[in-house]
Amino acid sequence: MSKLESSSLFQLTAVRLRLFLREPEAIFWIFIFPILLAIGLGIAFRNRPADVLQVGATTTQLTQALASDKGLTASTVDEASGTHKLATGEILLLAIQRPEGVAYKYDDTNPDARTARLVADRAIQTAAGQHAAVKADNELIHETGARYIDFVVPGLLGMNLMGSAIWGMGFAIVEARQKKLLKRLVASPMPKWQFLVSFVLSRLLMLIIEVGAFLAFARFVFGVPFRGSLWELGFLCLLTSLAFCSIALLVASRAKTMEAASGLMNLAMMPMWILSGVFFSASRFPAVVQPIVRALPLTAAIETMRGNMLQGTSITHMLLPVSILLAWLIVPFFIALRIFRWR
């Protein structure tokens, strides 16, 4: 037996990795699930050619005028059935011929309907002989880095790092406590710090696979950009994972049953799933709650990852979120050490 193999830290870490790899469900949630989620979201939010808007008109003349615009498809309907079609969403706008001109019937709270109103009016005015006062040309861009999938990949990465640290570590600790294994371990000469460090080490080894697989997938399948330094991105993933390990340790420091642990973990993660801007920007929440939202570790993690990947911002320009992550790493760790229940 080599020196390394006989060291207790090596053995503890090896045990953690073995136990993880022998748990097929864990492999699914940590490695496969984020990729499936990215695929699903990538399909749902893929950039399509600009939508053609459905509109209706009460006369053939109006219908022809509307159909002359490429952005619209128009059909002729009478006012009553047109109103019904509006209500059921078959058309977005109904152009009604009135003695004094044209009336547009649409829902002004629906952005697509407002667009339809502008396009329809332009088409009708042009057909009636109006000319643009200023000549305008369109230059179209479909830039990577501005798509929804680019936005959501750093969010999913952060969420995945949170989930794998908290589920992976929290459940394993509470299970060991419930099965009295923790008690048996402290009855042996095992140094207690090594037990906790073995969790972190095994987590970091898995992090390499987990983050690597996910980001490679995002890069090669969706072409998500990596504009910042990869070393810094690696450091941010490490910092994020350690901060969540520390939170996991705190969450699992006292709980005696899996049910209690599961409740506590959900309690810890739920606010972040909602508030931290995984799927949409966290800045959409009202200004009053912004300080809370921004102090959450997942918000800080996702902010730095989006900064790194999408804008190429260096860590030196993201010191606030990085310090928030550091604080979440240090404070819960020391509280957890103080209150940790070994039996």
Next chain:
Amino acid sequence: MSMAKSTVDERQTGSSAFAPGPALLLRGLRKAFTDVVAVDGLDLEVASGECFGLLGPNGAGKTTTIEICEGLTDPDAGVVELLGLNWRTGASELRQRIGIQLQETQFPDKLTVEETLRLFRSFFKRGISIEESIKTAQLEEKRNSRVVGLSGGQKQRLAMACALVGDPELLFLDEPTTGLDPQARRHLWDLVDDLKHAGRTIILTTHYMDEAERLCDRVAIMDHGKIIALGTPQQLIASVGGEHIVEFAVSGEVDPTALLAIPGIQSHRVDAGLHQLSVSELHVAVPQIFGALTAQGLHLNEFRTHSATLEDVFVGLTGRNLRDE
């Protein structure tokens, strides 16, 4: 097996000026939990090389006592010394020198026997090889099996092997055979026998009196946090006053004074309609018991005798059966 053990032996057999102190010393030990006093002023000495049993019903305070000895629970008051060391100043050395098997430890299901032992072996600076521990616990065939696939007895032997990997001078076994079938119990007893013969000090708790009689050089019977009897199993059995127990049932009321007048009958008690007499000379007493009962006009429904056991000691001391708890 170990160099350290032979050093201890040398010390024992060598100069008496360096005779080792007791392997375990408890003085005025006390521990109360919110609702109950678990250990209530306990004094105890266990000599080096002894196999010592703490006996008593569930809730007597055995586990609390042994966990205080193991440094897992802090006593409210009292002195605890193991191998001349205490937990406040010598904890890390003690952890290296003692072996512990706890009640109801569940090792990770998905580790193999060998992996589990390798983990525990890595905690000790010195000790026996993995091969030797597997052999001692007779788990050779299960070496590469996962814990989840082991029987109750095999799991218990694995727990024992984990306690032995550091080649401990002092071994604690907390209810080692609870929940095992009779064959697995006997198997484990043989294992403890081997350890005893290797000269290790063993302290075990049990609520099986037959187990204590079979394994222990000396036993302490505990009840309500106190030691109510201490000695070799033979001494304790003799203290009941008779080596034999006569049990009988009759239809009608017995006058105990007539029975107690018979020479050799030490005591009489009734438990659930069954009369129990402790008797020193069975061949003399039994005919006279029949005579006394016939004289009282009583008809025997049941009559049997057995050699007195520690169970009878407990009943004699507390008036309760162990199983009543």
